[in-house]
Amino acid sequence: MTKSPVEILNDPFLNKGTAFTAKERQSLGLVGLLPPYIQTLDEQAAQTYAQVESKTTSLEKRIFLMEIFNENRVLFYKLFSQHVVEFMPIVYDPTIADTIENYSELYVQSQNATFLSIDDPDSMKESLKNAADGRDIRLIVVTDAEGILGIGDWGTNGVDISVGKLMVYTAAAGIDPSQVMPVVLDTGTNNQDLLKDPMYLGNRHERVTGDRYYKFVDQFVKTAEDLFPKLYLHFEDFGRDNAANILNTYKDQITTFNDDIQGTGIIVLAGILGALNVSKQKMTDQVYLSFGAGTAGAGITKRIYDEFLQQGLSEEEARKHFYMVDKQGLLFDDDKTLTPEQKPFARSRSEFANADELTSLEAAVKAIHPTILVGTSTQPDTFTESIVKEMSAHTERPIIFPLSNPTKLAEAKAEDLIKWSDGKALVATGIPADDVEYNGVTYQIGQANNALVYPGLGLGVIASTAKVLNDEMISKAAHSLGGIVDGDKAGAAVLPPVSKLDQFSYTVAKAVAQSAVDQKLNKEPISDVDKAIKDMKWEPKY
Ligand SMILES: NC(=O)c1ccc[n+]([C@@H]2O[C@H](COP(=O)([O-])OP(=O)(O)OC[C@H]3O[C@@H](n4cnc5c(N)ncnc54)[C@H](O)[C@@H]3O)[C@@H](O)[C@H]2O)c1
Numbered sequence: 001m002t003k004s005p006v007e008i009l010n011d012p013f014l015n016k017g018t019a020f021t022a023k024e025r026q027s028l029g030l031v032g033l034l035p036p037y038i039q040t041l042d043e044q045a046a047q048t049y050a051q052v053e054s055k056t057t058s059l060e061k062r063i064f065l066m067e068i069f070n071e072n073r074v075l076f077y078k079l080f081s082q083h084v085v086e087f088m089p090i091v092y093d094p095t096i097a098d099t100i101e102n103y104s105e106l107y108v109q110s111q112n113a114t115f116l117s118i119d120d121p122d123s124m125k126e127s128l129k130n131a132a133d134g135r136d137i138r139l140i141v142v143t144d145a146e147g148i149l150g151i152g153d154w155g156t157n158g159v160d161i162s163v164g165k166l167m168v169y170t171a172a173a174g175i176d177p178s179q180v181m182p183v184v185l186d187t188g189t190n191n192q193d194l195l196k197d198p199m200y201l202g203n204r205h206e207r208v209t210g211d212r213y214y215k216f217v218d219q220f221v222k223t224a225e226d227l228f229p230k231l232y233l234h235f236e237d238f239g240r241d242n243a244a245n246i247l248n249t250y251k252d253q254i255t256t257f258n259d260d261i262q263g264t265g266i267i268v269l270a271g272i273l274g275a276l277n278v279s280k281q282k283m284t285d286q287v288y289l290s291f292g293a294g295t296a297g298a299g300i301t302k303r304i305y306d307e308f309l310q311q312g313l314s315e316e317e318a319r320k321h322f323y324m325v326d327k328q329g330l331l332f333d334d335d336k337t338l339t340p341e342q343k344p345f346a347r348s349r350s351e352f353a354n355a356d357e358l359t360s361l362e363a364a365v366k367a368i369h370p371t372i373l374v375g376t377s378t379q380p381d382t383f384t385e386s387i388v389k390e391m392s393a394h395t396e397r398p399i400i401f402p403l404s405n406p407t408k409l410a411e412a413k414a415e416d417l418i419k420w421s422d423g424k425a426l427v428a429t430g431i432p433a434d435d436v437e438y439n440g441v442t443y444q445i446g447q448a449n450n451a452l453v454y455p456g457l458g459l460g461v462i463a464s465t466a467k468v469l470n471d472e473m474i475s476k477a478a479h480s481l482g483g484i485v486d487g488d489k490a491g492a493a494v495l496p497p498v499s500k501l502d503q504f505s506y507t508v509a510k511a512v513a514q515s516a517v518d519q520k521l522n523k524e525p526i527s528d529v530d531k532a533i534k535d536m537k538w539e540p541k542y
Pocket residue numbers: 147148149150151239240259260264267291292293294295296297325326327328375376377378379403404405406409429430431448449450451
């Protein structure tokens with residue numbers, strides 16, 4: 001179907017704006033519809049970048065960048081790729097949290113997303129087809145928005161996380177933006193402020209749960225798989241009660257991934273490996289404490305635990321190294337409210353003389369003497385000076401990762417952790433952190449955000465045509481990030497910098513694709529993994 005000139009200018013996958021050549025303007029019927037000077041992509045990027053810079057707040061910058069995204073994908077990604085470090089926190093986390101909270105107020109355009117309503121399941125297939133508009137969809141990011149970052153339930157507004165995660169896939173790993181689709185499953189919201197807000201654009205009822213919810217998710221998975229047979233299905237920010245259930249249901253059947261469980265597990269394992277490379281300590285000597293044992297906390301713990309097994313410990317031996325603290329304090333095995341993911345790491349009260357007193361993080365740290373503390377609690381400023389001092393008193397180089405997002409929810413600031421530990425803490429944060437100057441050393445702070453790994457992982461899975469994404473591939477992804485940072489340099493970060501995102505996405509992709517091929521999980525024959533990845537890679541150019 002050929003598009004009319006106006007349709008072309010309104011199609012972000014086709015529109016080149018002022019970069020349409022004289023010949024294209026003639027042949028497509030665009031003569032007179034654009035100013036006469038023909039810009040190059042570089043000129044367009046320079047001009048739009050100056051406009052971005054003229055905005056004073058991150059939110060204004062993001063709103064402007066989304067205009068470019070809505071109008072011209074090549075230009076958007078050219079700009080993004082030229083300014084990755086500057087734009088990541090604007091396009092993605094933390095600014096994305098503001099656009100989700102204000103989605104209805106800020107709404108101008110649907111951004112090629114698909115909105116699937118639990119009240120209208122019969123139109124699901126048609127909706128997905130309409131949104132694909134004939135495109136060959138290889139990657140969907142889907143959310144039901146029950147647990148957006150650490151800010152909770154945002155109903156239909158959560159669609160922005162699907163859009164944002166996909167933008168990072170393209171900027172970091174070169175996934176073709178015409179082959180992706182953001183989806184929100186609107187199953188209602190329990191956010192009372194949204195339900196009362198006359199401007200709210202989603203379904204105005206409480207969340208549907210139980211069978212009807214799982215049937216709707218299943219209908220979505222089956223319909224999407226049926227329509228797009230080469231699909232890699234990424235789940236994002238589902239609630240704690242559903243995320244692991246959904247992953248466990250589908251992970252052996254289709255090519256799927258849960259970012260909060262698996263992506264976060266990979267980046268934290270990579271960060272810990274990086275930290276141990278600095279401290280020259282052994283993984284299996286570490287004592288691990290997860291603060292906030294929800295979707296991410298439990299997913300990370302399981303990944304690190306699996307690493308202990310891989311390094312030769314028995315299940316029983318390995319389990320002795322792990323502790324979890326959630327709302328109720330240290331998790332014990334007599335607790336009836338434990339989730340299935342928490343149960344394996346709950347401890348026996350008989351291990352402690354003062355078990356009943358271990359109801360706070362501080363008490364737990366005193367009793368356990370963890371060497372690694374990872375925060376996924378959504379509780380700001382909970383890694384206090386006294387906790388950090390207590391950890392530092394019992395271990396030479398404490399590994400402390402406050403990972404809750406966005407910025408306002410982080411368990412601690414990198415700067416404080418460095419200061420309170422007298423420069424000893426090996427720190428990574430969920431959102432970007434500035435260098436910290438302390439006692440004449442410049443400490444670089446790694447970003448332990450799943451965005452550093454999920455794009456490469458996805459590229460590797462898609463390029464290798466893998467049937468499933470399994471633990472072996474996930475482990476290979478985490479280990480592939482080693483060696484990029486020089487751990488012997490004073491103040492070295494525990495993870496590679498965002499400025500090298502495209503390079504290490506490629507490293508991750510190669511490790512994952514090679515693992516898929518080695519395990520014979522590829523659906524199509526692949527003789528050269530490197531070439532398969534390079535052939536997949538999309539670049540922003542006309
Ligand atoms: N850096 C990253 O890549 C990354 C990845 C995923 C999640 N996260 C962050 O981790 C946080 C949690 O995300 P999630 O998806 O696991 O959410 P979740 O709701 O599944 O888990 C949060 C957990 O924290 C617990 N909690 C609440 N209050 C607490 C308290 N006072 N003390 C101890 N625990 C408490 C909850 O009971 C729950 O188990 C979010 O802020 C999210 O942004 C970061």
